[in-house]
Amino acid sequence: MTAPPYDPMRDGNLQREFTEQWSDAAYGCFSSGHKFCREVCPVMQVTRNENHTPTAFHANVVAMEQGNLTIADVADDYVNCTQCGACELRCPNTLFTGDFYRNRTQTVKLVKAMRALAVDSGIEQPNWKRWVEATVDRKSEPVIEVPVEQEHVADWAHGLDLPIGGETILFVDCEAAFFRTSVARSTAQILKAAGIEFGLMREQWCCGGPAAEMGYVNHARSFAEHNVADWQAAGATRIITLDPHDYITFTEDYPAYFGEAYDIEIVHITELLAELVREGRITLSQPVERVVTYHDPCRLNKRKGIHESPREILRAIPGLVFKDVDHVTQWSYCSGAGAGFAIERPEIAAEISRRRVARAAELEVDTLVSACVWSERPLSRAGAEEGIEVMDLMELVAQAAGLDGHGIGDTSIPAVAAVAGADRNRGATNGAGTR
């Protein structure tokens, strides 16, 4: 998937096609000029650099259309985004007239497209390149600190006696499969306890989402093709995801790849679990004596509008003191762990995590609960400095349901010392918590 060498003629054409496609969308922002997106942007809040704003992301397209800038001038700007989606929600165009004119601001889509244009034009980011290359052989993301090999992708399920295949498949994200296995095990045990029949894939590969987010679309698509073929071979009609990043990939990227032929129901675990709790199919009777607040994962809250079900579940856990911060306030929060941002910009990402945890510390909680396994490693690192433990919602629910929930090995609660993302030279193995 290495990018092709620079070719001025081809790249000129690529750029022209790109600016034609994005011209109106870019101008919708350029002409608005509101810039309300800025102070909710997790990256901009740290860097204060005007190039790292959705305004710049759109203005660049206008400048490219006019022949003032090229992809080589702007590619670096688009590295500085976690694709959290806050800017789209805060945009007055989206808030008030986006639906009427079918012209909602789509900054995330633009960032992905521009990153793809960069790759197609031979402009690559070194750490993303190494990261994506590492997935060629491994078929899963290079999750740091633990061996990632295809034959171990289901080791997390050891002893749980889960079948392969079936109508419902539990897709276990790479980070949960190899690193924070307690999330995967908790989820599987909860589903079993609730009487949900489900199986695993015959051979689960990476969802491909991160590669697509970094601009490697063809590579991402090859993963998608494998996974969909595996689902079809298993006779699956429903996929349960435990990671919001997979959920986004399966509900947005895959339909774009396969069109109507892609007819599979995708369910996020918090939505399903809230239903199970509501219907009394799982009983949460073990008190969990913690003071918690909830971290709205960006891809659930900002990109998919899922913010009620996790809260519903938390309120059903006995013993818990839940200090909530509303989901709109959390538009400006982020763990920093999205869209490969932390792989290329680990210091900024760590600062984003630190600020998120500091918000939790102000509430005087002992635990920050997330529902995104990718957020949990960077938040745990920041949490260790503040004395705040970071837990996944499924880990908490498993406790409340009297289930074991522990991970395999000793990674049930990740070691605080795993400060992986800080060393940029570790290249391909530098994927920890950096999705």
Added chain:
Amino acid sequence: MSTAVALSDPVLDELRAILGDDHVLTGLSARYNRTRVPSPFPVHRWKDYVPDVVVLPRTAEQVSAVVKLANRYRIPVVPRAGGTGLADGAVPLRRGIIVDVKLMNQIHEIDLVDRTVTVGPGINMLKLNEELRKHGVIYPDDPASYPCSLVGGRIGTSGWSLLGSRYGHTRDLVISMQWVLPNGEIVHIGDGGGRKIRKSSTGYQLKHLFMGAQGTLGIVTQATLELVPRPEVEFAAFFAYPDYQAAWESTGALARSGLATLAGVVLFDEWKLRYLRRDDEAYIPQPDDVQAVVATAMYGTRDEVTPAARRLMRIGHETGGRYLGDEISQGDWASRHDRYATPLHGRLRDGQVVPMSWHCEDAALNYSVLPQVREEWHAIADRFIERHGIFDDWGMFAYTNGAYKPGGDYLVEIDIGIWEQKLNDENWAAWVQCKREITEVTLKYGGSITACHGSTREGDAEYVPAEMGGGFEVMKAIKLALDPNNVMNPGKNELDRSYQPVGSGEG
């Protein structure tokens, strides 16, 4: 790709020595993205305005060193905060160095006893208030750009606040400043010498001179701001009227009410309602007999606002207003920052939807002349729309403009959409001509070109000498004395005339 800048290597080396490598940006994207602001921009000539280099200082000492360097090399310096201005203060006219202050966003001190907060110029008001509200206080500077504009730009333009009638505007809310003069010296600017003193008669009242100087007299590096108690109650009431005349009379009655908690009165005309009705989402639909709207808002303690609101409602009713209900009143007021300029509402004469940029006229005019000005402005806009096609009349607002005394003059806005994608030299010239004619009406009726954005746009700036009269000679003398090398934001407000020999063709 070219990243070459016009500045020589020694200058860049010196800048890097002052600021560190990471805080001197020479890339094309960094420079293009700090060229424009949201006001109408000749996008077809974008490259003519691109600065040579961008610097991101973190301290007053760095700003000072940059300005001293600029004097040695005679390089223009243009300060930039949020870049959200609706005039061209932050647009570099002569290239040079952009001093982008966004990294200077610290809260240096919160003083709950003497009721001040001291901040860097790069902080945003919403973010500041997120911290202040933990202490039960706020900084009540509330422009339409409240979620994104920065304190430095508010000072650079002498901004206007939607709550100004209650709490004052930026000039009333900034107590004192740390300031880098055009020669690079760091000085205290305020009313007298005390950093937290609001009213003094010592020496000249320098705060007013530097407030709104649009970067022509230096750069603010720290500001000490007013704190007020977080209001217990917000009360908003919107009234509907069958015609503009009735709404205008009611506006006057409401604004003259003498109610101290009144934060502002806003008058929407027929064109504005038509604009807001262009979709079913941006404005809750009203029956056709609603032709004008007046919005009011009050803030304060419950004990003050409750009886005052009753009085306000009575005045609204007695002057022919029909209350539009709690949902519209509270909802529209709550979304006041987001709602009223929507580029997607741009329309050509034939109804075609095109995205348009927003020109927001912001003349200051007395209450008595509002109806006449309105007619003349709309007529001008109509002529240019008919002739050039790429403009669109988005209607008018009039807002109470006086701090603590709303009865007098108004910030009067005609909003005009401009289809920038179609701009060329010819229709840009047409736009500037349209702007000039609007300005001439303002001056004819004894008004001022700008209540808050600054007189830095083409079509405004040419009229600064005419509006200021003999005062313009004072401005020139001050500019020449403080900035002998004309490094600070050159080309703005006709101040280049400060450097012309006496009698050399001044108008």
